[in-house]
Amino acid sequence: MGRPMTAHVEVMDLVAQMKAAEQAFVLATVVRTVSVTAAKAGAKAIIRPDGTIVAGWIGGGCARGAVLKAAREALADGEPRMVSVQPEDMLAELGVKAGDNRDGIRFASNMCPSKGTMDIFVEPVLPHPSLIIFGASPVAMSLAGQARQLGYHVTLAAPAGDLLVVPDADTLVDGYALGELHQARRFIVISTQGKGDEVALRAAVAIDAAYHAFVGSRRKMVALREKLIAAGLAPEALDRVKAPAGLDLGAITPEEIAMSILAEITIERRRGQRLSSQATSS
Template sequence: MTAHVDVLDLMSRLKAAEEPFVLATVVRTVSVTAAKAGAKAIIRPDGRIEAGWIGGGCARGATLKAAREALADGQSRLVSIQPENLLEELGVKPGEDRDGINFARNMCPSRGTMDIFVEPVLPKPGLVVLGSSPVAQALVEQARPLGYHVTLAAPLAHFDAMPEADELVDGFAPDTSHQARRFVIVSTQGKGDEAALKAALAIDAEYHRFVGSRRKMASLREKLTAQGIAAEAIDRVKAPAGLDIGAITPEEIALSILAEITVERRRGQRIPDISLAK
């Protein structure tokens, strides 16, 4: 732990570098505690407290556990660390979640209570677009304001003007070292279909789509399997891309694709409104 490092300065640097971390903030204390409300710490994925202070061993174990879970699912948490007798009064057990609060036991003699808000700060999700088609360019234009780190990979000679992607790659070999969730779209529309599909198959992502008809995708599947590429791998790429919203123009098709990606990106993050479901 390096308390001398400025937490806000380090946060700024890590966010600029798009490196994942957790910001843990003490929001309430009762009785004797080492850290007080307002104390902050930055926790890295390997469990290091790189800057700041949230107290000693009484708080650290529960906070680090919550930090690991937050980085895994992208959800913030409120951890309430209390002595065992207070947990018994509330009728909760250590490790139990109730009303959005995760309860943990304070084993220290101080018998204080600390509530710590654990917030994951993750890199922007990555959108990798392979191709120079009008749909590909519309995807780049629409995705950046939605908070995606956009990589566009295609022969640069195919563009009349350079699109404003976060990363622009000449050819179909994008850098996929970006540490984030990744969504891959092939939108070549006849310009390098096979090469782009091969590159897409090599990218580890939770979403692979091809902008084209099922018939065209089936034809490309035959060509690629004839080249020795496993059919199971090719079948990870689904076609056509996007939700069926009746899209016609490149901008509308890009919108339908981003809507489909949003469904995947936000899956499990919203609590259904029961009143609307009735």
């Protein structure tokens, strides 16, 4: 009895480590088995985005293909799902075939001699979305604090001399060179407001992200764009930067401007999940 418990603890220890390291993975848990000897209810496995099982055990090849497919889909849309691996005759009795979805369950065929049934819960664990803020302006400071409350991993990059107070950020970078970033969905806001605009913009557009925005007028962004293109930066890199940043809420104070930016980011962040949930409900 000691062995399965030890294995379970090792998997959960690794889950905690990978969460802390902001790594994406899937936790697959066997919730029910019938006439299956390869794995029992409670068995767990950690699956990386590349499909490798790094810890744990959920049975042999009979379930592996279906679980890995579900894991890839779960990482793509952020939604958990249930996979039921059953012999073809039992699927026929239910009136379903391999690949069908019913009531949130994905059915797969068990082609192994055991002909057992195994239900596996596939749960994606994704890094916190990453908000990268360039600048130490009042808007940048307010944006960092509000974003942390909404569950973002906040990186604030600005020269140390520009900081009048210590920002509420997970990571603080002196200057605008960020180095290696963890693999999360990224949202980038340039809020330098006159201090290092060009350097910050150049660094920001070099980072792959779902959203780039500049806190400043459209006219100012046009002038900066022309200057940076003349300096050799690709126009298409700058074309994806929205200016001014945020929804048009009539915001005036730094706190209100930060809120309008986070509202705009929320629309982008939830876009795929809303479409997924609408497709599921329909």
